[in-house]
Amino acid sequence: MQDVLNAATLGSIYLLFALGMALAWGTIGILNFAHGVTFMFSAFVAHLVAQSVALPMPAVLAIAILTGAVLSTLTQILAFQPVLARARNQHAAEMRILIAGIGVASIPLAIAQRMTRSAPFGFGNSTYEAQVFEFLGLRLTSTALIVLIAGIGIGVGITWWLKVSKQGLALRAIGVDAETAAGMGVNRFGLAIGTMAIAGGLAGLAGALLTYQLTAIAPETGDQLLIKAFAIIVLGGLGSMAGAIIGSFVLAAAETVMLVNNLGTWADAVSFGLIFLVLLLRPQGILGRKAVRRT
């Protein structure tokens, strides 16, 4: 049972991270390779602030969310918009957005690595203290509880918002056919910025929560999560938020099974193998819609 609980906590972190990526990729078609670095750098900025001022947890989270949103928006305005404006077709744009994302990602990573000398950092100075609850023989820290509530709550919330709200409908319309959507009066530019800001904020929240959960993270943590989030999105199906929720918990469960059976060094291979298997056997994912491609 304890393992199930641990898997659920891990899955919630994955979910918070992957949701932003899934949202941006599934709707406005941007696979943001700087998402992992946004995640890390938000936690890093919060760490810098928390070092000089002893802050309570909500303030630290707020700083991380804000930093993530600002970073992500800047990436969109300074890198992705110019790429889109210059690209000849969708295919070329896809590739160059991927490349621009990789380029952008190197910049905050280099700054953080240099300032920390690649050592892990945490919120040691924050006034927050984790409490441990025990019931029915299960151990649950208050951090894990917050992670679980935030992960599942925001996951369900965003899925629901995308389904019922007007902006959600407009976003989904962009995901299906961007040009027709624009013709129907959808503000593509504004929605793209808004989506990226939300995605960045989610990355920031995930970064800060993971730092609280593990007490410290390394500057490179974001890179691994990026590939895992890709596996989650592919598994759940591109464009489906419910798929991302399922994918997160499936991946977390599979990795926990590996850890419990003392196959820890193989745990990373799970996500890579999943990418492979899903793409080969069911390319549209569990809940994805089918795309028609001829060649």
Next chain:
Amino acid sequence: MSGWYFSNIVLIQATMTTLLLALSIQVPMRVGVFSFAGVGAFGIGGYAAAISMTRGGLGTVPAVAIGTILSGVVVFVLGLLIARLTGLYLAMATVAFTLIIAVLAVNGGDFTGGASGIFGALGDITTLSLVIISIVVVAGLTLTERGGLGRQLDAVREDPELANSLGISVTFHRRMSFLISGVLGGLAGALTTLLRSTITPAEVNFHLVVLALTIIVVGGSGSWIGALVGSIVFVWLPTWLTFVAEWEELVYGVIVTLAAIFLPKGLFGLARDQFHRYRSRRIKREAGLTDTAPKERERIALRTAEEAK
């Protein structure tokens, strides 16, 4: 000259092995396949060469040959498996393949040396043999860039449906690009490993994928010359500017971002476009054609468009 050569021999050799690695990514790109399997092949080739040398007691040439052939076969089979995928999905599947190679190397026990890798596989590779290998590879690739074959490959990249309808087998060219990518990546891996005498799983990571991609993006994906330009820039830049050595990652990040936005064809593509523009202007001038100023031409185009309304 010889003094310069001996003090920079490591960099000269690194330029050539990096070129081979970059080419293993560039060749699939030329047929429109965004595959990073070449980096995985680098790992396979490196490990196969190191293992056959330290465990099998083979010489340099057979060890390199085994690494090259094995990685060529593996990547070819990979290409058959993931033939259905396109675009980003294919790119990420090949990244996953590369990272799986690293995980296999970590978990290979005594056979692959685990996380600490393999030591003491020092081959006998001279700079001359590296130069010869590079020239042979580049000459082969030049043949695929010229004439009918070059135009066929361009068609496969730019418009696969059109290529199919013209009787060009898109599937065949894509499969071949995987095979060549595997061979080149394996060759780069085997040579690099035997030059340095060690290989560790940590070398075959996402960072190497990014480096190979960076080289192609900055140099240009249209020709092997682009890969050469990129290799030279990224191997030598840190030695030219100490500032760059200190902030290597940051400078690369800025360069890649700018190249992705402003240089879709890379440095080589930019130079070629400029040359073409210069030449066509000169030919026109020599033919006695007065070229209307671009601004004037734009004004005329606008006016006709308005009149059409």
